[in-house]
Every structure is written in C-alpha cells, then in structure tokens.
Amino acid sequence: MPDQQLISHTLKEYFGYDSFRPLQQDIITSVFAGDDNLVIMPTGGGKSICYQLPALLLPGVTLVISPLIALMKDQVDGLLANGIKAAFINSSQTETEQQDIYQKLSDKEIKLLYIAPESLSFLDVIFSQIEISLIAIDEAHCISAWGHDFRPAYTQLGYLKNRFPKTPVIALTATADKATRQDICDQLNISNAKQHLASFDRKNLSLEVRPGNKRIEQIIDFLKDKPNDSGIIYCLSRKTTEMLSEKLQNQGYNAEAYHAGVDHQKRSYVQEGFINDTIQIVCATIAFGMGIDKSNVRWVIHYNLPKNIEGYYQEIGRAGRDNLPSSTLLFHSYADVVQLQKFANMAGNQEVQLAKLDRMKQYADSLSCRRKILLSYFGELIEENCGNCDVCKNPPTFIDGTIIAQKALSTVTRIKEQEPIGTVIDILRGAQNTAVYDKEYQNLKTYGIGKDIAWRDWQQYIIQLINQGYLEIAFHQNNKLKLTSLSKKVLFEGEKVSLAHLKEFEKVKQATVVKQVDQGAAPNLFEKLRQLRLELAKEAGIPAYQIFSDATLKEMEKFRPMSDEEFMQINGVGRQKMQNYGYQFIKAIIDFSSEKTKKTKKKSTKKGNTHLETLTLYQQGLSIEEIALQRQLAQSTIFSHIMKLYENGESIDLKQFVNKEDINAVKNAKKELDNPETLKPYFEHFEGAIAYNTIKLALTILEEESSKS
Structure with a gap:
C-alpha cells in the first residue's frame, strides 16, 4: 500500500485537492488493501476519485465499466486534461482506433480503460496480456432489477470477479435503496464487499x-x-x-x-x-x-x-x-x-x-x-x-398519533414483518378474508384493534409512518413493511408521534384534482362495468344495486375516472365503496381505454380514420408518447399507425423517432448478423438495450437510404 504522503501528493498533483471529502480516504485505503467495495455516494460527492486515484498508483490497468458513451468520453477527456493516461472502447469507434488502444494497453501506456458492458467481449484476448489491478463498475444500480434504471447488459458483469478473483472490485452509484444495494453485491459476486454509505442530506x-x-x-x-x-x-x-x-x-x-x-x-x-x-x-x-x-x-x-x-x-x-x-x-x-x-x-x-x-x-x-x-x-x-x-415552512395541523403508530408497529412486529400495507390494515380492522384467515392472523392480539378507523384513513396514517422513517417498504420482498431503528423508540421508549390531520390531507387532494371531462357515451364500457358489478355482487352475496346504481355506472362511463381521486368525484362513490371496489372499477376503465379497438371520436368507426387521427396529431408536432396519451391508445398501436402512414406515402420523418447512434448500432449489427430476416436476432444481439420498435424504425431508414444510393 502506498504511504499517506504519496496518496496526498497524488490527490493534489492530478486532481487539485488539498484534502479528501468524507469517506473518500476510507474507500481508497480499502481498495489498496485489496477489498471489494460498494460505494453509495450522492451526485457531486466525489465518487470518481475513489477509483481514479488508486488507478494512478496501482501497477496495472484499472478497468472502468460505464453505461453511457457520452459520459465515458467526457470522463476520459477530463482525465487526459489532468495528465492521466486514459482511453475508452465502445461501438462508435473504428477497428483501427480500437487496435491503436489495444497496442497502448500492451505497451502499458494506459492506466484507466473505460468500456461499455456490451463491448467487454472485445477484450477477451487482451485480458490475458495485461494486468488488471482494479475493476470499477460505475452506475452500478443498472445491474439490479430492483433499481431505477435496470440495463440487461449489466447482468453479465458477475463473471468479472470469477475471471479475476484476486482483483478488487469497486461498485459505485449515486442512488440505491437497501434492496438494490444487496442485489448489486450478490450479482457482482462481491457479497462481502465493504459498504460505504455517504449521507444523502443536502441541507442547502x-x-x-x-x-x-x-x-x-x-x-x-x-x-x-x-x-x-x-x-x-x-x-x-x-x-x-x-x-x-x-x-x-x-x-x-x-x-x-x-x-x-x-x-x-x-x-x-x-x-x-x-x-x-x-x-x-x-x-x-x-x-x-x-x-x-x-x-x-x-x-x-x-x-x-x-x-x-x-x-x-x-x-x-x-x-x-x-x-x-x-x-x-x-x-x-x-x-x-x-x-x-x-x-x-x-x-x-x-x-x-x-x-x-x-x-x-x-x-x-x-x-x-x-x-x-x-x-x-x-x-x-x-x-x-x-x-x-x-x-x-407551512406545517399542517397535527394530531397525537402515538397510539395509532403503536397499533400499526405492534401489528408489523407480530406478523414478523412478512406482509404488505394492505394485509396489515386488514388485521388492524379485523377483516374476515382469506389474506387474514389463511395465516390465522385472526388469533393475533392486535386483530381488530383498529376497526374504529376506516381502511383508507389507516392507509394514510401508515404512509405517514413510512414517510417519517418508522416503517420502510421492502420492494424486493413484495412490498412487505419492515420496522426501522426508530420503531423501537415508539414501541418501548415512549416516543411520541405526530401525524397530520386527515382533513389537511383531503385539502391537498382537492387542490390536485383536475376537473373531469365528459368523454361521451361508450356502451361497451357500461356493459363491462355492469358485468364487473354482477361478479362482485355474487361474490359478496348481495344485490348488484348495493354495489353501485346504474346511474353511478353511467357517470363512470361518461367521465372514465383513472385514479382514486377522480373516482371519488363520481356521484354514488363514498369512502367505503372506494376502499371496497375502487381498484377493480378503475382497472376496468383503464383496460377499456387502452384497447386497440377504442375510437376517441365517432368518425373513427370508419376504416382508416384512426390512422388519420394519428397523422393529424403527428402533424401538430406531438411525439409517439404524447399521441398515445391523448388518444388513450398503447404506444405500440401509435407506432403501427406511423409505420402504416409512412408505407402509404404520407410525409413522415422516421428519423425523429430514433437517434443516430441507434441507427449506426443497427447498421453494424446488420453486417455482423449477416442481414437476418426477423427482428429477434437484433433484439438478442443488443440484449434488450434497443427496443423492437426502434430496431424496426432503424432498419426501415437504412433500407430507404440504401434504395436511394
């Protein structure tokens, strides 16, 4: 391990800093000790130095996996400007450019090599000829399906630790919840990695x-x-x-x-x-x-x-x-x-x-x-x-919510943190359903202790407990509620809990509800809602009209509510009925609105008019996403309209729906794959990183360019 004086000198000479930020020195020391590390450091916290500085002092090459070509180039340009020998390899380069980099690697003229996960296979031969001292995986949350930006190409990276078992791996990301952090370590085969979690508190x-x-x-x-x-x-x-x-x-x-x-x-x-x-x-x-x-x-x-x-x-x-x-x-x-x-x-x-x-x-x-x-x-x-x-700055009216919190937290404790919010509320309210009876939760001491509070109100109170850190949601475990270190203070140390009065919450809701628009008659929807009402009535053993009247269904047909708040505005929908039936009716309305056969105007029943409506919106400058939203159709349907209009000779600029990099990537794949007849080989080649519709667009554009030339 280099001495502290050399590390400090390197920090000043190459990066211009006199001292490290919080955690940086601990992470760098751990890297030099040969440990695997997971670094969760918010944007601007100085993640890059955690692997760039060690790269300068380690004997071989540091391999940096990065997801974006543009980001890769910026990083390398910045390092070169600081006098650090760095390079990148990706699909945008010519074979000659890549051969030049391979030569520099062999000649030990590169300290940091940035590469996209898709391009790793290019280095198979080179790996045996160079010394890899450190592997850095940037934007590491991309490997996890629990993360917010999952990329299939990242899932192959686990093999790196198997290939280089003695080489330390450092995985870095700006944002990852608890589930994502564990998943990153498991998938990269660095289960014993030291985890460094910087504070997320940006007080400014x-x-x-x-x-x-x-x-x-x-x-x-x-x-x-x-x-x-x-x-x-x-x-x-x-x-x-x-x-x-x-x-x-x-x-x-x-x-x-x-x-x-x-x-x-x-x-x-x-x-x-x-x-x-x-x-x-x-x-x-x-x-x-x-x-x-x-x-x-x-x-x-x-x-x-x-x-x-x-x-x-x-x-x-x-x-x-x-x-x-x-x-x-x-x-x-x-x-x-x-x-x-x-x-x-x-x-x-x-x-x-x-x-x-x-x-x-x-x-x-x-x-x-x-x-x-x-x-x-x-x-x-x-x-x-x-x-x-x-x-x-503008606090709501609060109530003493300590007893409410104790009831909820005690229930989560008694079910051993194994259920999501809905089941917890069912237990508190003494519900008699399969979710409760199948696991004998009716025998718990807390069963029914909250029946005086409505289901929806319990939901709001528990969300507030989550917001305040007394509970957390385990997204990777089917959204089970988990206790936190603060939970014990409420259950055993007499800590008081303040909860916002639910009248205040209703005020916020009303402020965000947009006035509903009359969308006209839709007999098919009305019939679907009648059938759903009948099924629910049979299940509950009550007359259909006790669920909703025909007048209420007619209003649903007319306004087509697609959220809880919009649904509550329908005459005949009270809080209890919203809790009991809202989900099923909203889902039926959303499903109906998304059907391909749905026509937004009466004239659309004539063959071909639906394409012309899409054309009109396209000519107004709307994107595929915006046309789909306005017409309440699936994006795939709008895409098929665009392709049909293009084939029919309408003036459609396909290039506005696909970027140049994707067209070039498809062009290269077309050569590599020897011009396959279906889209599937392309999709598999890109490991899902480029969507089917984008591939189809790119191929159509390439075909047009080829015929012109």
Whole structure:
C-alpha cells in the first residue's frame, strides 16, 4: 500500500485537492488493501476519485465499466486534461482506433480503460496480456432489477470477479435503496464487499412540491427573482422540452431544449454552453446532467412527476453542488401518474416500477417533512424536521398519533414483518378474508384493534409512518413493511408521534384534482362495468344495486375516472365503496381505454380514420408518447399507425423517432448478423438495450437510404 504522503501528493498533483471529502480516504485505503467495495455516494460527492486515484498508483490497468458513451468520453477527456493516461472502447469507434488502444494497453501506456458492458467481449484476448489491478463498475444500480434504471447488459458483469478473483472490485452509484444495494453485491459476486454509505442530506437544497396546473405561468413567476441563475427543467417528453424552451425564450430567457432526438452537434453545443454559463436554462429529458460537473446550478424544476424517488433525488442533486443555497420545485398531476403507469406497464420489472411510482406519488402528496422522506427512503433516519421544505415552512395541523403508530408497529412486529400495507390494515380492522384467515392472523392480539378507523384513513396514517422513517417498504420482498431503528423508540421508549390531520390531507387532494371531462357515451364500457358489478355482487352475496346504481355506472362511463381521486368525484362513490371496489372499477376503465379497438371520436368507426387521427396529431408536432396519451391508445398501436402512414406515402420523418447512434448500432449489427430476416436476432444481439420498435424504425431508414444510393 502506498504511504499517506504519496496518496496526498497524488490527490493534489492530478486532481487539485488539498484534502479528501468524507469517506473518500476510507474507500481508497480499502481498495489498496485489496477489498471489494460498494460505494453509495450522492451526485457531486466525489465518487470518481475513489477509483481514479488508486488507478494512478496501482501497477496495472484499472478497468472502468460505464453505461453511457457520452459520459465515458467526457470522463476520459477530463482525465487526459489532468495528465492521466486514459482511453475508452465502445461501438462508435473504428477497428483501427480500437487496435491503436489495444497496442497502448500492451505497451502499458494506459492506466484507466473505460468500456461499455456490451463491448467487454472485445477484450477477451487482451485480458490475458495485461494486468488488471482494479475493476470499477460505475452506475452500478443498472445491474439490479430492483433499481431505477435496470440495463440487461449489466447482468453479465458477475463473471468479472470469477475471471479475476484476486482483483478488487469497486461498485459505485449515486442512488440505491437497501434492496438494490444487496442485489448489486450478490450479482457482482462481491457479497462481502465493504459498504460505504455517504449521507444523502443536502441541507442547502430547499424542497417544494406544487399541483401541476398552469405550470408555465408558475415557472415564469418562480424565475422572476432568479434572472441570471443557471437551472435545469426536467420533462417527461421531448415535445415538452421544446415547447417550454420556446416559451422561455419568448420571455427573454436564454433557454435550450436537450433530448435524445436532438442531433449530436446541437447536444454538444447545449451541454458546453450550459457548463460555460453561456446558456442559462436547459429544458431536458432525464438524459441530461449525468457526469456534468457544474457546481453553480442554482435550481432544478421537475415539470412532471418523476417515475421514482431514486431518479428524482439524483436529478435534484445536480443543484447546489457548491453547497450554496439552491431551490428545487416539483410539479405533479394525476395525468403524469397515468402516463407513468403506462410506461411502467411496458417495463420488464413492472411490479417494482409501479410500487416505486406509488412511493413517488406518496412523496408528492405528503404532509410530512420532505427531507425526512427522502433520507428514510435511502435508510438514513433523522428525528428533527428540516425546516427547509414547503411542509416545514407551512406545517399542517397535527394530531397525537402515538397510539395509532403503536397499533400499526405492534401489528408489523407480530406478523414478523412478512406482509404488505394492505394485509396489515386488514388485521388492524379485523377483516374476515382469506389474506387474514389463511395465516390465522385472526388469533393475533392486535386483530381488530383498529376497526374504529376506516381502511383508507389507516392507509394514510401508515404512509405517514413510512414517510417519517418508522416503517420502510421492502420492494424486493413484495412490498412487505419492515420496522426501522426508530420503531423501537415508539414501541418501548415512549416516543411520541405526530401525524397530520386527515382533513389537511383531503385539502391537498382537492387542490390536485383536475376537473373531469365528459368523454361521451361508450356502451361497451357500461356493459363491462355492469358485468364487473354482477361478479362482485355474487361474490359478496348481495344485490348488484348495493354495489353501485346504474346511474353511478353511467357517470363512470361518461367521465372514465383513472385514479382514486377522480373516482371519488363520481356521484354514488363514498369512502367505503372506494376502499371496497375502487381498484377493480378503475382497472376496468383503464383496460377499456387502452384497447386497440377504442375510437376517441365517432368518425373513427370508419376504416382508416384512426390512422388519420394519428397523422393529424403527428402533424401538430406531438411525439409517439404524447399521441398515445391523448388518444388513450398503447404506444405500440401509435407506432403501427406511423409505420402504416409512412408505407402509404404520407410525409413522415422516421428519423425523429430514433437517434443516430441507434441507427449506426443497427447498421453494424446488420453486417455482423449477416442481414437476418426477423427482428429477434437484433433484439438478442443488443440484449434488450434497443427496443423492437426502434430496431424496426432503424432498419426501415437504412433500407430507404440504401434504395436511394
């Protein structure tokens, strides 16, 4: 192990720092001792130095696995600028360029080699010719299906520890909950890794959440006292980034859009302009910001609800990295939730994504200190409220919730932390159903001790206990509720618990409910709802009208509610019926709205008109995602419309739906695979990293270019 003087000298000479940040020195010492390490360090915490500095002092090459080509290049450019010998290998390079790097590796002229997981197979021969001193896996959460950004290509990385058993592995990520941390270690075969968990508490960031009505007006008002401050606005769709940047430009702001559909030259221009303070505001999809070391971002706005807390935390973490006060603002609406649910339903780990989206929605709706929620989500428990979020600055009315908390926590204890929130509530309320009776929970001392509190109210109270860190959700164990170190204080040490009064919660709900729109008659839907009512009535042994009247079903047919809040606005739906039947009826309405045969207008019953409706929206500049949302159809259906319109000779620019890098990747795969006739070989070649529809688009574009030439 190098002496401390040499380590300190290297830190100053190559990185310009006089001292280490918290945890960095412990991690580096552990690497030099040959240990495996898992590093969870928030954005801007200095993860890179944890493997870049050891790489300079270790004898061989440090292999760095990185998921993004653009991020890889930025990292290598930064190292070269600091006089550190680094290179990267990925599919964007020519064979000659790669051969040149292989030669430099053999000649020991490279200390750090960055590579995408998909390109590891290129190095099989080289591995036996060079000494690998350290393996660093950046963005390590990508290996876990429990994580927020699962990438199938990462799942092969476990073989590295088997191939190089004596080489230390360091896995790094900015955000990972408890389940994801364990999964990372297991999949990388580093189960005994030392875990280093930095504090997630960014005290300089103020946290605010608002309902998503009149967002543009609210943003312009928000910016009035920030005329020159740099900021990022994150949006769900490409179209929104462009619309928003244009609106801000019209107000005199120096704003630009950034998304995967922007050509490479423009993206570089926006990124460099933002770093160099010549562009003030970037309206971006989540693709923007990774690896950008800009310390003076003064604010971050989320125009739409993020899909999970990990992504949200990582994105707000790009503000205030110089530790000066900075603002964050999150807008949310139920339209966002419906759209994100549709995206989650298309994911491979659908149940986890939906559970994490639900947790994100609970954060937005919460009446508890927002910093407490974020920190407890990552396993960091604080007892004092932060004073720097909208809830702390404008606190709700609280009640003494100690007895409520004791009842809930005692029940979780007695069932040995083996059930999700719904079953816990059923036990508290003395429910007589199979979830309770199959496991004989009716014999527990806490069975029925909370029957005086409605099911939905219990749900809100338990969510507050989760928000305050007294309970946590194990996403990797079917969302079972688990006790925390704070639970014992309530159960055994007499700690008092304050819970927000539920009347306050209803006020928040009402503020976020958007007035429902009459969507016209849909006899097929009415019949589906009647059938569902009949099935539920038979199951419960009661007359059908006692569930909902025909008038109530007619109103559901008319307004088609797709969230609990919208459903509660229907005449004839009370709290108890919402609890008993809401889920089934909402699901039936969402399923009906997503059917391919659904026509949004009467004229659409004529053959071919449904394609023309899609064409009209396309010509208005909407993306596939936005057309799907507006027409309440699946994205795959809209994609098929676009392809059909293109084949029929309509003026459709397919290139706006697929980026240049993906087209080039498909082009190279086409040669490698010897021009296969089906899409499946391509999909397997990319290990699921490029979707079927994207492959089909790229092949169509390549075919068109080939016929023109």
